[in-house]
Amino acid sequence: MSDSTPARKTPEQLRSYRWYGRDELRSFGHRSRAKQAGWGAEDYVGKPIIGILNTWSDLNSCHMHLRLTADAVKRGILQAGGHPMEIPVMSVGEMLTKPTAMFHRNFLAMETEEVLRAHPIDGAVLLGGCDKSTPGLLMGAFSADIPVIYMPCGPMMKGNWRGTTLGSGSDVWKYWDEKRAGNLSWDEWCEIEDGIARSPGHCMTMGTASTLTALAETLGLVLPGASSIPAVDSAHTRMAAAAGRQIIENTWLDRKPSTIVDARSFENAIAVDMALGGSTNAIVHLIAMAGRLGIKLPLDKFDEISRRVPLLANLRPAGQYLMEEFFLAGGLPALLHGMQDLLHTDVPTITGKTLGENIASAITHNPDVIRPLSNPLQPDGGTAILRGNLCPNGAVIKHAAATPHLCTHTGPALVFDSYPAMKIAVEDMDLDVTPDTVLILRNAGPVGAPGMPEWGQLPIPKKLILQGVRDMVRLSDCRMSGTSYGACALHIAPESAIGGPLALVQNGDLITLDVPNRKLHLHVSDEDLATRRATWTPAPPRYHRGYPKLYVEHVTQSNEGADFDFLQHGPALPEPEIF
Numbered sequence: 001m002s003d004s005t006p007a008r009k010t011p012e013q014l015r016s017y018r019w020y021g022r023d024e025l026r027s028f029g030h031r032s033r034a035k036q037a038g039w040g041a042e043d044y045v046g047k048p049i050i051g052i053l054n055t056w057s058d059l060n061s062c063h064m065h066l067r068l069t070a071d072a073v074k075r076g077i078l079q080a081g082g083h084p085m086e087i088p089v090m091s092v093g094e095m096l097t098k099p100t101a102m103f104h105r106n107f108l109a110m111e112t113e114e115v116l117r118a119h120p121i122d123g124a125v126l127l128g129g130c131d132k133s134t135p136g137l138l139m140g141a142f143s144a145d146i147p148v149i150y151m152p153c154g155p156m157m158k159g160n161w162r163g164t165t166l167g168s169g170s171d172v173w174k175y176w177d178e179k180r181a182g183n184l185s186w187d188e189w190c191e192i193e194d195g196i197a198r199s200p201g202h203c204m205t206m207g208t209a210s211t212l213t214a215l216a217e218t219l220g221l222v223l224p225g226a227s228s229i230p231a232v233d234s235a236h237t238r239m240a241a242a243a244g245r246q247i248i249e250n251t252w253l254d255r256k257p258s259t260i261v262d263a264r265s266f267e268n269a270i271a272v273d274m275a276l277g278g279s280t281n282a283i284v285h286l287i288a289m290a291g292r293l294g295i296k297l298p299l300d301k302f303d304e305i306s307r308r309v310p311l312l313a314n315l316r317p318a319g320q321y322l323m324e325e326f327f328l329a330g331g332l333p334a335l336l337h338g339m340q341d342l343l344h345t346d347v348p349t350i351t352g353k354t355l356g357e358n359i360a361s362a363i364t365h366n367p368d369v370i371r372p373l374s375n376p377l378q379p380d381g382g383t384a385i386l387r388g389n390l391c392p393n394g395a396v397i398k399h400a401a402a403t404p405h406l407c408t409h410t411g412p413a414l415v416f417d418s419y420p421a422m423k424i425a426v427e428d429m430d431l432d433v434t435p436d437t438v439l440i441l442r443n444a445g446p447v448g449a450p451g452m453p454e455w456g457q458l459p460i461p462k463k464l465i466l467q468g469v470r471d472m473v474r475l476s477d478c479r480m481s482g483t484s485y486g487a488c489a490l491h492i493a494p495e496s497a498i499g500g501p502l503a504l505v506q507n508g509d510l511i512t513l514d515v516p517n518r519k520l521h522l523h524v525s526d527e528d529l530a531t532r533r534a535t536w537t538p539a540p541p542r543y544h545r546g547y548p549k550l551y552v553e554h555v556t557q558s559n560e561g562a563d564f565d566f567l568q569h570g571p572a573l574p575e576p577e578i579f
């Protein structure tokens with residue numbers, strides 16, 4: 001049902017009126033400083049003031065065009081009778097932010113919430129796209145709960161090397177292994193470096209960025225089709241202006257996240273994640289986003305939906321094509337249209353129409369890229385939730401991107417206690433390892449790393465690379481890039497750094513991965529595990545001040561979204577006092 005007749009705000013009901021509209025000392029100060037900025041009353045009085053939260057930064061090449069995008073958003077806002085204010089927020093670029101952009105996702109979420117809450121902002125357009133920027137911006141916006149539209153930066157052009165298409169991430173891992181195996185020269189490696197990132201925009205495989213922007217659109221927070229448009233396509237600029245116009249209408253009608261997104265919207269997002277062959281990272285981010293609205297998403301919900309939703313998007317790393325082809329094939333609206341029988345189509349969206357109304361006229365132009373339900377790429381969603389004595393609170397595996405015979409495997413453990421130790425060991429030609437070994441990385445979870453980095457696609461030991469081995473069973477309490485692949489069980493919870501069973505594994509212990517039966521089992525008796533636990537001690541705290549201390553003391557486990565405990569849903573914060 002569309003919300004065609006909600007009450008319209010008066011100018012006096014706008015949030016910004018509290019700052020600018022009253023006859024008192026502070027309002028005089030606010031208005032005089034608006035004049036200092038060059039704005040007269042005709043610019044903003046009685047108009048919605050729209051924040052454009054811009055994650056542009058020279059530190060984030062995915063977002064290098066977002067200043068131009070912001071200009072287009074401003075054009076739309078002005079056309080529709082609003083007043084734009086562009087506001088820089090942390091960029092959390094995936095490539096350069098260390099120890100991992102995930103460590104700063106919650107930082108961006110806090111910043112977003114406070115920027116929106118503390119200022120005279122009536123509505124906002126959020127500009128992001130590179131992996132963690134999408135959940136960070138949306139988590140903060142959900143908590144602030146004012147009208148927002150998410151405007152994704154769009155994917156970059158597809159890569160090219162000597163006529164071969166290159167995909168972000170996936171081909172980095174692939175050709176790095178070929179270089180380690182001696183099959184690729186330094187000059188060839190440099191040519192790949194030249195051709196793999198050819199334009200602004202986020203990674204163009206169905207990695208975390210493409211997944212999360214598509215899920216934001218599925219949640220109803222993005223204008224239909226916007227998440228699939230390549231960053232350099234002129235349609236991106238036109239869509240940005242349309243977002244600017246739409247946010248004015250939404251602000252007058254108070255279409256805020258809590259009136260748009262509900263539990264059904266998240267079920268849709270999970271279903272679309274599976275149909276896209278989306279990143280495993282989507283699981284932890286969706287749980288965190290839902291948590292901001294008081295919606296619980298148990299891990300088993302992902303497994304249940306994965307079993308009944310087929311993989312329809314033929315996109316790397318699970319498939320063949322890239323985002324440019326997905327856009328030309330009809331993009332997300334076409335995918336949603338094709339799978340509408342599996343969706344709640346009556347959920348509201350930022351357009352004022354239902355999801356079903358938004359996609360009613362969408363057409364698939366290439367049924368090999370966007371498969372119909374009658375011809376899926378594979379019959380299920382390709383992501384499984386594992387249970388067992390190694391992961392009492394769950395683990396995740398994207399078996400669609402794993403070598404099939406490894407999905408049912410028993411082998412001896414080879415344990416690494418840190419990423420640096422593992423990095424050295426895998427180059428050792430005398431390492432005691434065979435293709436049957438189960439590689440384990442621990443102390444890499446939300447608390448242990450900290451920040452749960454994307455280390456879960458553990459490198460294949462060089463000794464095995466030279467034998468032609470390209471996949472092995474690998475376990476960790478961290479994540480892996482959405483562009484990665486392999487038989488990697490991830491997000492093991494509780495994590496080893498807080499005493500999860502992964503902390504008790506010893507070299508040589510037998511471990512069974514059984515994806516068809518959703519099992520991850522350590523063949524050690526409960527008695528022996530209890531003996532090992534009695535002598536286990538946590539590492540001493542490493543951080544005594546600053547954001548890292550706040551992080552490790554308040555981050556939740558991966559099955560809870562790795563949000564901060566004090567940022568999860570609770571009673572609404574009061575509006576700031578204006579004295």
Ligand code: FES
Pocket residue numbers: 062093094095129130131168201202203209
């Ligand atoms: Fe920005 Fe991949 S590095 S999306």
